[in-house]
Amino acid sequence: MNLTFGSPWLLLLLLLVPAVAAAAWWLERRRARYAVAFTNLDVLAAVAGTRRRRVVSLLPLILFLLAVATASAAVARPRLPLSEPSSQATVVLLVDVSGSMRATDVRPSRLGAAQEAMTLFEQKIPKSVKIGLVAFSNGPDVLVEPTTDRGQLEEGIDLLTPESGTAIGDAIGEAVQVVKEGVGDAPRDKQGKLPGTIVLLSDGAQTRGTLTPMQGADLAREAGIRIFTVVLGTDHGTVGGGFGGFFGFGFGGGGRIAVRPDPVTLAAIAKDTGGQTFRAKTANKVQTVYKQLGQSIARRTVRHEVSAWFAAAAAAFLLASLAAARIAGGRLP
Secondary structure, three states, X not given: OOOEEOOHHHHHHHHHHHHHHHHHHHHHHHHHHHHHHOOOHXXXXXXXXXXXXXXXXXXXXXXXXXXXXXXXXXXXXXXXXXXXXXXXXXXXXXXXXXXXHHOOOOOOOHHHHHHHHHHHHHHHOOOOOEEEEEEEOOOEEEEEEEEOOHHHHHHHHHOOOOOOOOOHHHHHHHHHHHHHHHHOOOOOOOOOOOOEEEEEEEOOOOOOOOXXXXXXXXXXXXXXXXXXXXXXXXXXXXXXXXXXXOOOOOOOOOOEEEOOOOHXXXXXXXXXXXXXXXXEOXXXXXXHHHHHHHHHOOEEEEEEEOHHHHHHHHHHHHHHXXXXXXXXXXXXX
């Protein structure tokens, strides 16, 4: 917890804690001397019994000291780094719609699972964040420009259908331009990053396009845009071979064709841009990944003054101290 203070010199008030503790100790010793000077055997027996309840009798004082400490900290204007939605944040969902997304090793299909996960993502991300949708096969296609209209985004997700090849590099290049337009003239953070993010989901290696995947990643890195990659599918996924070259390889015929994901390339893209990579082999896993991303990205850390929190804690400790003193039959210093 990176706690700082707006007026740290006021933390000198914390010296009141040992001062109050010392005063309480002095008063307790004075009461003890008075009891010894003016007592009888019955009183001495009572004193002996009191020692057995010493821990209970100290509770009001401990709570009172906590109240003094938290109240002193509140005066010094404590500040905590808290996460909040970025008002200028833009997220582009970049989704592979190549022919391999027909595979059913992830139910109901790879693309179907991706559509359900993206719908969950838009429900979890703050409403103020603009979301765009770019699909890619042989080339990229901007289906939804960055918008806060979730209905428009859901319509775009519903329109996704498997097509043919996989042009990852070109798709990243297009998504970078979409993010730039979405964030406008928003300032960069301390790491030089824009408040824009690309979430790339793909299930295979590049088969088409002009830019290589890493050339696309370099464009994103230079623009200050993080890419989070999701590798969808198992190593055992297959599709029918009778679609006549829809993968971009130009081969047809029957039988089944293996469609293995390319986690190495997608991990390299995420690493190059400062993002993260995830592997999803089931529909539940891809939904979990998108839910996690929806709750974490497109946010910024801002220091907020939390004096009110400390003041409330001080009041609670004081009330607890008074209640404990009443129950224990003791007194506060």
